[in-house]
Amino acid sequence: MAEISGLQKSDTFTTVGGDPEVAHAPKEAPASVSFWSHLNEDVDPKESTVPLAAYCFMTGYIDVISFSAIFVWCGFQTGNFAQLGLAIARLFDGSHGHRSSDFHIADRQALTSLLAFNAGAFVGRLGDKMGAHKRIWLIFATFLQALLTMAAAVTIYKSGQPGVADERAFPAWTNTLSFVCVAFMSASLGVQGIVGKRLNTQFTTTIVLTTVWVELVCDPKLFNLKHKVKTRDHKLIAAGALFLGAFIGRAILGAIGAPGALGIGCGFRVLISLSWIFVPNKKKN
Numbered sequence: 001m002a003e004i005s006g007l008q009k010s011d012t013f014t015t016v017g018g019d020p021e022v023a024h025a026p027k028e029a030p031a032s033v034s035f036w037s038h039l040n041e042d043v044d045p046k047e048s049t050v051p052l053a054a055y056c057f058m059t060g061y062i063d064v065i066s067f068s069a070i071f072v073w074c075g076f077q078t079g080n081f082a083q084l085g086l087a088i089a090r091l092f093d094g095s096h097g098h099r100s101s102d103f104h105i106a107d108r109q110a111l112t113s114l115l116a117f118n119a120g121a122f123v124g125r126l127g128d129k130m131g132a133h134k135r136i137w138l139i140f141a142t143f144l145q146a147l148l149t150m151a152a153a154v155t156i157y158k159s160g161q162p163g164v165a166d167e168r169a170f171p172a173w174t175n176t177l178s179f180v181c182v183a184f185m186s187a188s189l190g191v192q193g194i195v196g197k198r199l200n201t202q203f204t205t206t207i208v209l210t211t212v213w214v215e216l217v218c219d220p221k222l223f224n225l226k227h228k229v230k231t232r233d234h235k236l237i238a239a240g241a242l243f244l245g246a247f248i249g250r251a252i253l254g255a256i257g258a259p260g261a262l263g264i265g266c267g268f269r270v271l272i273s274l275s276w277i278f279v280p281n282k283k284k285n
Contacts (some may be wrong), residue, residue, distance in 0.1 A: 042133040042282040045199040049234065051142070051279065052199065053241045054272045055192050055206035060245030061265055062149070062185055065253055068164045070171040072109045074182065075189040075207045077117050080110040105174060109182055116183035120148070120190025124198065132198035138276040141195045145188040146269035152184035153262035163258030185262075188269075202234035212238055 059075050066074040073079060087107040093099060123144070130137040156163075159177035173181070189207055196206035204211055212235045216222065221229040253261040 038277075038281075039134075039136040039139070041135055042131065043135050043138060043276065043279040044282040045133065045201050047280045048199060048201065049237065051138075051272050051275045052196060052201060052203040052206055053237050054268070054275070055196055056203060056209075056238045056241035057245035057248075058145075058192065058265065058268060058272070059189065059207050060242040060247075061249035061261075061268070062189055062245075064246040064249040065163070065258055065261055065265075066113070066182060066185055068250065068253055069162075069173045069178075069258065070109050070165065070182070071106065071168050072113055072182070074113050074117070074186040075193070077114050078208070078210075080114045083107060083110040084114070105171060106168075109171070109173075109179065112179050112182050113186040116186035117190040117193075120187035120192075121194045123191050124194030127195065127198060132195075133282065135276055135279070138195060138279075139273050141191055142269060142273035142276065145191050146266045146273060148184045148188035148191070149262055149269055150266040152181045152188070153259045153266060155184065156181040156262065157259035163253055163261070181258075202231055203238045206238065209239055209242060 063073045063075050066072055084107065087103065091099060091101060123141070124132075127137045127141060155177045156173070159173070159175055159181065161175060161178055162172045165172040173179075193205040193207040196203055202212075216232060216235040216239075219229070219232045219235075221227075222232055224232075249261060249265075252264060
């Protein structure tokens with residue numbers, strides 16, 4: 001049977017009378033289906049510089065708000081953990097019968113931050129099941145960070161407490177709602193940290209830059225200024241973004257207070273969440 005113009009044999013079938021008829025072409029998949037497929041693709045970590053740099057920005061932004069009020073970093077848990085060791089050691093100061101058993105408010109705030117941060121990082125187990133590099137997980141996890149930031153904004157607004165402390169001995173946040181705010185802020189950075197870690201890039205967790213600094217100053221190509229060096233350049237971007245986040249966060253905090261600064265931080269995180277849509281897919285072998 002001869003081919004019909006533009007169609008192969010596989011596109012036709014023969015009727016009882018012997019005349020060929022053209023089979024109906026399959027309908028194209030709706031755009032929503034293809035977008036859903038896009039959401040379920042793995043992103044290319046090597047092409048994730050923009051959202052990960054924004055993560056580092058948010059680390060500085062969130063941390064400066066908590067530190068300005070209570071001198072506790074919501075993201076840097078090494079110091080908080082060491083502070084708890086100091087609190088326990090303090091129980092043995094002085095002679096027997098004259099020892100203080102007080103659990104200072106700064107120690108309680110550090111403990112709150114540590115526990116909430118780890119609870120947020122625990123959410124990363126869900127990402128391990130969904131796929132740590134899947135776009136839909138990255139969007140969801142970043143949007144969850146935004147929700148936690150908004151919850152922090154609402155609780156500190158309801159607490160009625162100021163956003164900046166004048167002296168370390170007198171923290172600005174002391175009531176129950178302020179502790180809840182610290183927990184929400186710390187949990188948001190815990191989620192962010194595990195997302196950054198699972199992507200396994202030069203930005204590491206996007207939270208703690210100690211490893212970044214060590215690897216940066218020991219980079220063999222640190223002074224190779226004539227060429228782009230990803231291992232060096234991305235670490236510099238991470239450090240610069242965190243510094244910028246702290247600077248802008250403190251400026252906004254001074255202008256409109258902690259609730260407003262956290263509300264704006266929520267908006268930033270919504271934008272970061274949407275930015276994952278535009279990160280290229282991981283190339284398949």
